[in-house]
Amino acid sequence: MEMHSKIVATITPERHDGKHDNWKHRTICKLKKCWMIYLCMCIILLIVVILVIAVFPGLFKCPQTMECSGEWIGVRKKCFYFSSDTKNWTASEQFCLSQGSEHAHIDTQEDMEFLRRHAGTFMHWIGLNRKQGESWKWTNGTIFNPWFEISGNGSFAFLNADGVHSSRGFIDIKWICSKPQF
Incomplete structure (x- = not known):
């Protein structure tokens, strides 16, 4: 019976990778880092799109509609x-x-x-x-x-x-x- 409890103790989540710290905490930190990277990439992409539109405005213009003026x-x-x-x-x-x-x-x-x-x-x-x-x-x-x-x-x-x-x-x-x- 004692042998069985030792096996259970050795495969607990806290020790599955051989480290004694909390593996869930490390996983959340990695996800936060990924999220920050994606956020930075989106911001950079947005800035690039704005710059392209500002530098090359003719690329994104639709044919201009002339309003019918006055009594037309x-x-x-x-x-x-x-x-x-x-x-x-x-x-x-x-x-x-x-x-x-x-x-x-x-x-x-x-x-x-x-x-x-x-x-x-x-x-x-x-x-x-x-x-x-x-x-x-x-x-x-x-x-x-x-x-x-x-x-x-x-x-x-x-x-x-x-x-x-x-x-x-x-x-x-x-x-x-x-x-x-x-």
Whole structure:
């Protein structure tokens, strides 16, 4: 019986590595040292990232978004201007050009719905026109892909809540300008 108690006494945790000090205390100290090393490494890494961002700011910039200013309304990467004044098609296009834009182009069904809703019952010139016997073209020269109907026999298109219509361009009505938001 005595022999058995000696064996138990010799394999107690305090003596498992042959030292008489507390092995748990030494293990905790090692963990604290590791934790401090990791903390220092994180701080150094953070400082390096901050320095890289400060020295090379262009590497981390997203494309800048230009806010639609004043009376312009931003929708899906475009800025739209709905006039409160009235002009004929040519004079209203000159206004749009003076603003760094052109008459509105309607590229998607979402744009069409937005513009029709915003135009309400008023007629607004948009960026479609045609010469006698030719196809409809946008003001940038792109040929219109007829994904919506243009009613009438005129040479200049306008939009209202009912859809897109055409006129000879001489009447004074409101207009819509558009430009990219970026």
